[in-house]
Amino acid sequence: MNVTVITAAPKPILNWSERLERWHLDLWLSVLVLAVCALGLFILYSATGESVAMVVSQAERLALGLGTMLMLANAPPDFYRAAAPWFYGLALVLLIACALLGAHAKGAQRWLDLGFMRFQPSELMKLATPIAVAAYLQSRPLPPSLPTVLASLGLIAVPTALIALQPDLGTALLVLVSGLLALYFGGLKPRYLALALAAAAAAAPLAWYKLHDYQRERLLTFLDPSRDPLGAGYHITQSKIAIGSGGLFGKGWLAGTQAKLDFLPEAHTDFIFAVYAEELGLIGVLLLLALYAAIVGRCLVIAMRGQDTFQRLLAGSLALTFFVYVFINIGMVIGLLPVVGVPLPLMSYGGTSMVSLLAGFGILMSIHTHRKLLAS
């Protein structure tokens, strides 16, 4: 019996897994996530040019994220389902507020200045959207009918559009993906999926004209990196040089020349994977991919063990969104995908994404550790 409910008398002997579950933490997920975070800090020290201050600052954010994770893990899943409309509504209001009076940062209206801290509502939306879609689908017969699908798409489209207009294509993409994944796990019929893809293909030329110049440039550069080797293509070229020159075993920690000598732009943020691959080589990269795969795997296990449809859809969506996150970042850094501003989860330097990711793991742990014995 591995299900724990608060009992009057604790068992005298508990294994690690059981001890952690008393805190509503999942052993495997915790270990894997902490392992990736540790690797992240390790390589961040090198990528920031051996800046202790930046590593400490990242560690502080990690601590904040872990605290959030612990807190969210201790709330029961039903709370999330019940709170879903409020949560989604709040995130939407903040997004609109951000669009209306968001402070300019990096030319994009992404930040909301709360006076004591700056806050990115779009990160909130990464969680609010799958929660809302999962909660909505839970209340519908599945597989979803066409009206249900359209309603779900509406729930997804509004925040996606708002975020894309900020413009933050990377986050918009992730919000879109998290919602669609919930819909997919809800049993979206393949013909709807095909319809959606066809619609997306039809909308693509229209979207092209809606894109900002720099976004178009990124897409064109992705298709042909040599068309602007010193401008937009520079990132990808230098990133590929960093990764390729790392070879099988890498140049060694702190010995990467591409990042150290500033050839690699954004080395400690979006392109930290290139630093990692340069210094630790293919061996290190395979270890990291294995860790990420294990995290996704563990999350899917949690999802399959979910006790109701809401839990399963939410957990499944969070699991695969995390994977998409990883895939988009690495795919972009190694030149398989166009450059979109998606950080490498748990490793890239930067606050909000770290906290929202760990919050997601907190919800997964909540789902996993609040299971009750069910009569079969």
Next chain:
Amino acid sequence: MSSYDAIKDLWEEKRSFTRRGYFGALMSVLLILTLTARLIQLQVVQHDYYRTRADDNRMRLVPVPPVRGLIYDRNGALLAQNLPSFVLQIVPEQVDDLDATLARLRRIVNLSDQDVARFRERLRKTPRYRPVTLRTNLSPEEVARYEVDRYDFPGVTVDASLVRDYPLGAEASHVVGYVGGITDADLARIDADQYQGLDQIGKVGVEKSHEDQLRGLPGTKIIEANAAGRPLRELNYHAGSPGQNLYLTIDARLQHVAEQALGELDGAVVALDPRNGEVLALVSKPGFDPDLFANGVDNATYHALLDDPHRPLYNRALLGIYPPGSTIKPFMAFAGLEEGTLDPDKPVYCPGYLNLPGSSRRYRCWKRSGHGELTLERAIAQSCDVYFYNVALALGIDRIDQALGAFGFGHVTGLDIGGERSGLLPTREWKRRSLHQAWFPGETLNVGIGQGYLTVTPMQLALAVSRIAMRGDGYLPHLVHAIGDPVGGRITEVAPQRLPPITVKDATIWDRVIAGMEQVTQSPRGTAYGIGADAPYAIAGKTGSAQVVGVAQNVGYQGAQRNIELKLRDNALFIAFAPADAPRIAVAVVAEHGAEGALAAAPVARMVMDQYLLGKVLYHAPPASATVLPAPDNDDGDEGGPLPDESPPAQNPNDAPEEPAVPPQ
């Protein structure tokens, strides 16, 4: 919650979810395998390519400029050296607000308006990513102040470098020359590989002619640099080779004496060792400050030098072409004797003029009262024009050309620093080609006394008189007698190069010519008796003066010279060698507007010979002043007295001297 709850099939939903979960996991695995395949492609298959790209990124091949060779005089005195200097430079593209930066720099570094003006000129000509020099020779205090504030000055650097320095300054400027910035014109003719890391090139003089030896070969080093190009560490060093040191034949003290002896007059002095062609002194006055150019001259100063009426940038010794005047007479005497058209012992009567048959025109002697009867030696000593009209007439222009050509007139001497002009030895053929006219006998007379179309350079005169001194032997004049390798100290002598000798049918011809030239300084009636009388060694010489402007016929001429405006006065010339019986030095002097050879030019030659032969100057002449000339002894003057049928051009228009086309820097 809603009416649809009733028909939810929870088991089917769970089965569907599990199916889709496995499908998602499968897709994830496939995508991870895609990433892995791509990473293997980058990190294993293409690893060598990307490693090379990464090395290309970080490694910079940086040239190491060679140290330029030093230039010494014959006694080891430095004529050109390299001094360490702190140079303040600005990389324009790294500076946001240039004016503000300059204003702030003024607070810590002494910047004159001229520095800034020069900087702005260079700024225009330099690509924005290359450093532009703002000031050289920063004091240690200025460097220290800069170092304290350096982080306030992005794009501003202070580098230690070597700056070319010329200890003798203007005195040897025309010999040593100078280095200046490499211009586009230079780039078109040089091998840019050999100038890696260098920004200066020899422009004039030895610095230019021996550029290849002086420059050396640049080395290389490989440094690691970051994306901004900032060098971080040195990975590899390959030394080049330093430039060779040059040992010149010039004697710096002799050069100084010659320069001083000219006083305020413009002119040129060339002194040769007739026994080997070594150039002992080569002065063109006025000179210029070569350090100006080495430090990068500004346009205003450069144009002031170009526009200076005394033309300080113009090397008179090699480029100045002058009518030789009476200094041509010993060569005419030689020609007459060698061709047998002149009997040296047959007296010629000088009534003060010569009439050509069939012409009413009088060709006058400088001495209007006439010299009376003269034989060769006396005719040379007293510089009788009528005697040499007859010599020329008997020879004819063709034989004159042949003889004068053998002494080197009409050709460059082949001095090893180049930059010479050939002067003009007029021939029938030349006149037909250039002026489309036949040769007139009257013109032969003018050539006979060194006037008319005939022009020579001081260098040619010095070589020619050294060949009389050596009785026909001669050596190629040269300024570099040895080349030293600073690595190992090996010194390679440059062997003197013998010229084809001037052969004579009868060796006594030389005796007669040299005897006449000795009479010039030793006979009381000789035109340069003033410098020869008290000399402790025998001087063989010849005075000359050449008209700068024509003077109309019958105008009182003799004596008028002293009172007319300086720039209208005749040029004074003197050629000599000494000691007459065992010559060790041959000298040619041209003193522009010095009026009379014996007054202005001969004392200069005497002082140079004193310094060289005795180690000190015994002779103290009445100063060859440009303003006050002493009253002449009647026989002492040698005034170019002919009034030819047409005024001889002082300079042939086709051969007009011009400034060397050297741009500033």
